[in-house]
Amino acid sequence: MQPSPPTRPALRARYDRRRELVVDTAARVFAERGYDQTSVQELTEAMGLASGGLYHYFESKQHLLIEICDQLMDPLLEQARELLAPDGAPDEQLRALVRLWVAHVVEHRGHMLVFQQERHLIERGDEWRNVRDSRKQFERLVAGVLERVHREDAVLPDDGRLALAALLGMVNHTVQWYRPGGRLTPLDVADGYVDLLLARSAR
Amino acid sequence: MQPSPPTRPALRARYDRRRELVVDTAARVFAERGYDQTSVQELTEAMGLASGGLYHYFESKQHLLIEICDQLMDPLLEQARELLAPDGAPDEQLRALVRLWVAHVVEHRGHMLVFQQERHLIERGDEWRNVRDSRKQFERLVAGVLERVHREDAVLPDDGRLALAALLGMVNHTVQWYRPGGRLTPLDVADGYVDLLLARSAR
DNA sequence: TCGAACTTCGAACGACCATTCGGTAGAGTC
DNA sequence: GACTCTACCGAATGGTCGTTCGAAGTTCGA
Incomplete structure (x- = not known):
């Protein structure tokens, strides 16, 4: 299931900021280690998240890449x-x-x-x-x-x-x-x- | 264990030719589908080998890439x-x-x-x-x-x-x-x- | 302060995959 | 024709990985 931003507007900004962090970190780590060779574990660690946390922002690893x-x-x-x-x-x-x-x-x-x-x-x-x-x-x-x-x-x-x-x-x-x-x-x-x-x- | 060419000289040419085929096919398939996204199964299929056959010529998938x-x-x-x-x-x-x-x-x-x-x-x-x-x-x-x-x-x-x-x-x-x-x-x-x-x- | 919405956790699951290895068939050698 | 070297097979193995999900903690709005 694809995640959606919070409905309450007050939370939207934080969500967006966090999501940006995920994207930027992933870009850096993927560039360095390669997309396939980076496990979701390693990736989320670099963002200060646990592995499951990624799926709060993205449907899948591939959607993050997109x-x-x-x-x-x-x-x-x-x-x-x-x-x-x-x-x-x-x-x-x-x-x-x-x-x-x-x-x-x-x-x-x-x-x-x-x-x-x-x-x-x-x-x-x-x-x-x-x-x-x-x-x-x-x-x-x-x-x-x-x-x-x-x-x-x-x-x-x-x-x-x-x-x-x-x-x-x-x-x-x-x-x-x-x-x-x-x-x-x-x-x-x-x-x-x-x-x-x-x-x-x-x- | 790393494979070695046949010791009998008569067989060496065939071995080398076959090994070249493996490398060239792999280059083509890796380029098209990506290295990590190509399983050894798919790869060897494209060469007319079974999965284990690759290891007759290369120590590992990575050595093939090298x-x-x-x-x-x-x-x-x-x-x-x-x-x-x-x-x-x-x-x-x-x-x-x-x-x-x-x-x-x-x-x-x-x-x-x-x-x-x-x-x-x-x-x-x-x-x-x-x-x-x-x-x-x-x-x-x-x-x-x-x-x-x-x-x-x-x-x-x-x-x-x-x-x-x-x-x-x-x-x-x-x-x-x-x-x-x-x-x-x-x-x-x-x-x-x-x-x-x-x-x-x-x- | 209470409840709802939001965020994150992390163990568990199922799928996939590189590699191994005992076996087999054929080609070369004497 | 027997023996050996060579080439390949393909099921089994052990490990890794993406994703799920119920629970727990946190923040917000009233």
């Missing part, structure tokens, strides 16, 4: 849409989008690593449709911006399709090496990527 | 070393290296996906030292070439460190989208990546 992915993709997609809503110069839109994206990825390191590790799960099964769709939608947004850059400047390799793959690769891979507090800020990284793509245009 | 990663990294590292042994123009060496690398990744799709999925395993534990070292060595080779390109042309963003991360991201991500028989050959892809990195230099 929530991690949703909390990664949904806000990113929404913010990207807001960013691209007003018209603007394509290359400036591209830069703003990549900045947002890199910052998001860096701030959700655990979520992102889990998302990548469990790619094979995400690509099958009905429960994963929302995650799949969100990713697809986001990639479409990026592709759209790249196409506009290409149409305006004609500087991207290959009509932009290889550029899309390259950009996805660079940004998603960031989480594997980037550590906050290092020499580069997320902004530096994002601009570095964009500069690579736009290097052939006049700057 | 072998998959070794068979991915070791030949790549060796070929890369051969390629870089003779002196040559840095940007030509870079191009040749990326061509080799992309081709290898595309030809070992399953191995590569498994390698990425099980990153968290690879980063801990003594059994994984060889895999870790191979990857490290390979990344050092790439970094070395990039440094030489940078020293000669001074065109890479950020002394080449961000360029290294970008290149690793692009190439490793290739396995997520590239399908043989499509519009692009592995060569096109590799050259596309290199052109992105070298775009600011005279071409």
